[in-house]
Amino acid sequence: MNNEYLNQIIRERRSIFPSQYNDKPVTKEFIKILLENANWAPTHRLTEPWRFKVVQGEAKDRLGTFLSDTYTDITPDDKFSPFKAKKIKDKCNASSTIVAICMQRDLKERVPEWEEVAATAMAVQNMWLTCTVNKVGCYWSSPALIKFAGEFFEFEEGERCLGFLYLGNYDSEGDLTSKRNSIDEKVQWLG
Template identity: 40%
Template sequence: MNIDEIIKNRRATPPRFLLNEKVDKDKISRMLENANWAPTHKETEPWRFIVSQEEKKDELAQDVFSYLQEKSNSGEEVNMQKAVKFRDNLSRVPVAIAIIMQRDEAKRIPEWEEVAAVSMAVQNMWLTATEMEMGAFWASPPFLPLLHNILGLKPGQKLLGFFFVGNISVDFPSPGRGPVEEKVEWR
């Protein structure tokens, strides 16, 4: 595929459309290598990733759910319906990559620029997955801030979601896009 086709074929493939079969480590490494080439202001390279597969991913699914249940039972506001869905999706997919932003210690640039750089790194992973004919989905449930301890995040790090990756069981159709002319003003 050429770059135009890759961009237009990229999908947010829901976890239910991903096969729970092992993904070759070389493919994951290739996605991460391409993520590492995202643009970054002041060369802060704020992206960090934790890759979970197989038993470790299943352990993470249980640990996250148990922790959220504990938080909910102690009065913390946790949408347990979303927690169940997240646990089930995490168990269903073959690869889950925690997306983490590492804030520049000197805070030389605004936080939103660091988030944007991490987002571009994720887009690079997503386009790489598309080129390899794999599906991907960025999950960002509302309880992400509660998971920092479970993942062992360091000071200055912020969890931005989980990137689920796998082979596609059923093609997920494009929702399409409206005409670009409606979104552009030429001067």
């Protein structure tokens, strides 16, 4: 592998939002590669805590309705936004596929929970980099509504949802520039 290419992919990784997706579906073959790459994330004691639920077609529409209705049900009238309720549903409709990012807690609790959350996040980073290389848009969202995901999905004991990875093809990259403050501001060298 070319080291410069790896550096470029890491630095070009961006959130591509559902409003930017076109109607071209993300293929099942690509999703299988995406999930296989996620499966190779680091995992302490090989707990492999990541779990994924691939939501497409009618299930995707049901998820959008469920999330929008849940938002409507739990939001006090003085804080309710019809725009937000519609936006929740629109995000689901605009996506080709939604992957529910879940974590299965090691029932023996052999490692701290934060390590399993971190391992799941690394699996998502593998997915994100795979999308970047393949010019597939993705966006990880962790709305407060994920705490109600157990009412939509069937979870195993110790499993919970950490968010949704929205996927879709997109036409134009447009301005995907980003910036980071210098790493020198974030590192102390000891020696």
